[in-house]
Amino acid sequence: MPQISIIGSGFSGLSAACYAAKAGYDVTVFEKNSAIGGRARSFSEDGFTFDMGPSWYWMPDVFEKFFADFGKKPSDYYELVKLSPSFQIFFNEGAPLVVPSELNDLYTLFESIEKGSAARLRDFMAEGELKYKVAMKSLIYKPSNSWAEFASVEVISAALKTDIFRSMGAYTRSFFKDPRLISLMEFPVIFLGAMPDKIPALYSLMNYSAYTMGTWYPMRGMFQIIKAMEELARSLGVKFQTGVPVEKIVVLEKKVTGLLLNQKLYKTDLVIASADYHHVEQHLLDEPSRNFKADYWDKKIMAPSSLIFFIGVNKKIKNLLHHNLLFDTDFNKHASQIYKTPQWPDEPLFYVSCPTKTDDTVAPDGMENLFILIPLAAGLKDEPALHESYFQKVINRLEKLCNDSIAGHVVYKKSYCLNDFQQDYNAYKGNAYGLANTLGQTAVFKPGIRNKKVKNLFYAGQLTVPGPGVPPALISGKIAANEAIKHLTKTR
Numbered sequence: 001m002p003q004i005s006i007i008g009s010g011f012s013g014l015s016a017a018c019y020a021a022k023a024g025y026d027v028t029v030f031e032k033n034s035a036i037g038g039r040a041r042s043f044s045e046d047g048f049t050f051d052m053g054p055s056w057y058w059m060p061d062v063f064e065k066f067f068a069d070f071g072k073k074p075s076d077y078y079e080l081v082k083l084s085p086s087f088q089i090f091f092n093e094g095a096p097l098v099v100p101s102e103l104n105d106l107y108t109l110f111e112s113i114e115k116g117s118a119a120r121l122r123d124f125m126a127e128g129e130l131k132y133k134v135a136m137k138s139l140i141y142k143p144s145n146s147w148a149e150f151a152s153v154e155v156i157s158a159a160l161k162t163d164i165f166r167s168m169g170a171y172t173r174s175f176f177k178d179p180r181l182i183s184l185m186e187f188p189v190i191f192l193g194a195m196p197d198k199i200p201a202l203y204s205l206m207n208y209s210a211y212t213m214g215t216w217y218p219m220r221g222m223f224q225i226i227k228a229m230e231e232l233a234r235s236l237g238v239k240f241q242t243g244v245p246v247e248k249i250v251v252l253e254k255k256v257t258g259l260l261l262n263q264k265l266y267k268t269d270l271v272i273a274s275a276d277y278h279h280v281e282q283h284l285l286d287e288p289s290r291n292f293k294a295d296y297w298d299k300k301i302m303a304p305s306s307l308i309f310f311i312g313v314n315k316k317i318k319n320l321l322h323h324n325l326l327f328d329t330d331f332n333k334h335a336s337q338i339y340k341t342p343q344w345p346d347e348p349l350f351y352v353s354c355p356t357k358t359d360d361t362v363a364p365d366g367m368e369n370l371f372i373l374i375p376l377a378a379g380l381k382d383e384p385a386l387h388e389s390y391f392q393k394v395i396n397r398l399e400k401l402c403n404d405s406i407a408g409h410v411v412y413k414k415s416y417c418l419n420d421f422q423q424d425y426n427a428y429k430g431n432a433y434g435l436a437n438t439l440g441q442t443a444v445f446k447p448g449i450r451n452k453k454v455k456n457l458f459y460a461g462q463l464t465v466p467g468p469g470v471p472p473a474l475i476s477g478k479i480a481a482n483e484a485i486k487h488l489t490k491t492r
């Protein structure tokens with residue numbers, strides 16, 4: 001069988017590898033880092049185990065569907081627990097908004113905050129459900145090679161019934177007035193890498209998924225999913241070469257013939273590149289073989305980068321849940337310092353994951369494992385000297401909101417920022433979450449899965465369709481593998 005090479009071992013690369021191997025191809029994954037997992041790697045130090053990237057397990061159906069394609073279930077590999085409550089949001093005054101795991105309790109919460117909002121939430125969710133079902137069936141798993149793929153009666157009638165092209169910001173405000181409810185409904189789309197006024201209301205499907213299917217956690221951490229996929233891939237015959245950066249994709253007469261690894265040619269029949277699209281095009285391909293010129297990328301809206309702190313605390317912290325959003329400062333000011341006038345934020349909003357609230361295996365007994373994330377504009381100049389001042393800022397606010405002392409109990413601390421994303425993943429502008437899912441960067445408007453000039457080269461990952469996030473990365477790998485298999489079947 002022909003040999004398929006996969007560049008990168010994040011979720012999209014692992015997914016592509018599994019599908020290609022299942023179809024009978026000889027598959028090898030090349031990963032520049034010494035460990036697999038890409039942005040979802042983990043590390044252990046001083047008794048703490050930190051997930052380095054994703055922490056929200058949403059859309060459990062997508063994971064089920066992935067494993068089901070191989071006759072497996074997530075529970076064959078990891079123990080999944082539903083978080084209850086799902087998460088909390090701290091505002092600048094009043095008690096935090098604790099988001100229940102059951103939809104009926106969410107209706108009650110809405111009604112207690114804004115009269116009449118429970119009924120409006122029902123309508124919001126009904127539209128979200130329609131969008132979710134149509135998207136899962138007829139949109140998200142498509143390669144997006146052309147708009148014709150979406151021209152079905154079902155898609156057109158769903159588009160006419162729901163407000164898919166309006167902005168998520170305007171859409172949400174047409175249902176709710178209370179700023180806390182608006183934040184709650186807008187927050188899921190922030191994962192898509194842009195302000196709600198730039199994200200199409202199609203993505204209220206994420207609210208439907210988040211608030212009806214719940215927020216989950218794989219015991220021992222998100223890296224368990226990577227381990228599960230690696231085990232599955234190996235069982236299908238996939239080989240891995242770690243610590244091996246691909247230096248060049250060798251193209252002869254519009255066909256990939258090999259990869260340059262350690263200055264040596266490795267012959268291959270087809271490549272699925274799941275490393276960041278920009279890196280693959282601009283650094284691994286010669287100019288005539290690229291889909292896009294350098295200035296194409298300058299004009300793209302990148303999802304943010306982040307300043308992350310991995311923190312170990314030698315006591316239990318009061319009033320913290322597993323997932324905590326600190327929206328206690330001016331949302332619009334921080335957002336404009338990410339998207340409009342990129343700069344280090346004055347008073348950042350931030351997110352704290354505290355997996356030890358669910359799982360005591362990720363820290364020594366009686367201690368707390370904290371992952372603190374401050375969103376930053378991609379492309380900012382990293383200033384390691386600033387990291388400590390941001391740490392002081394966020395820890396002071398966290399202490400105040402939790403009404404507990406933390407700073408004096410920190411026994412482990414490590415920061416991770418723009419330079420690290422660039423060095424570790426060849427991330428364009430040090431982005432964390434890829435390319436934003438704005439209207440102009442959705443579906444056919446995204447960098448495509450196929451290289452138009454080199455027929456046996458395909459792309460996967462969070463800079464191509466369907467977009468950023470773990471579930472989309474799984475889907476992206478599947479789409480790329482299917483397109484690759486179609487090509488090989490046709491040319492055989």
Ligand SMILES: Cc1cc2nc3c(=O)[nH]c(=O)nc-3n(C[C@H](O)[C@H](O)[C@H](O)COP(=O)(O)OP(=O)(O)OC[C@H]3O[C@@H](n4cnc5c(N)ncnc54)[C@H](O)[C@@H]3O)c2cc1C
Pocket residue numbers: 007008009010011012013030031032033036037038039040052053054055056057058244245246247274275276279306308373424425426432433434460461462463467468469470471473
């Ligand atoms: C901090 C953070 C928090 C996040 N939180 C969430 C969350 O809570 N929920 C969620 O669903 N999503 C979340 N995401 C997004 C999600 O993690 C990503 O969308 C997903 O992991 C991306 O997978 P990928 O395969 O596209 O890319 P990657 O994981 O980046 O994989 C690409 C791989 O290619 C490798 N590579 C690069 N260049 C080369 C080369 N020349 N040769 C060989 N290998 C190379 C890289 O080292 C990397 O391993 C988060 C991301 C980050 C960074």
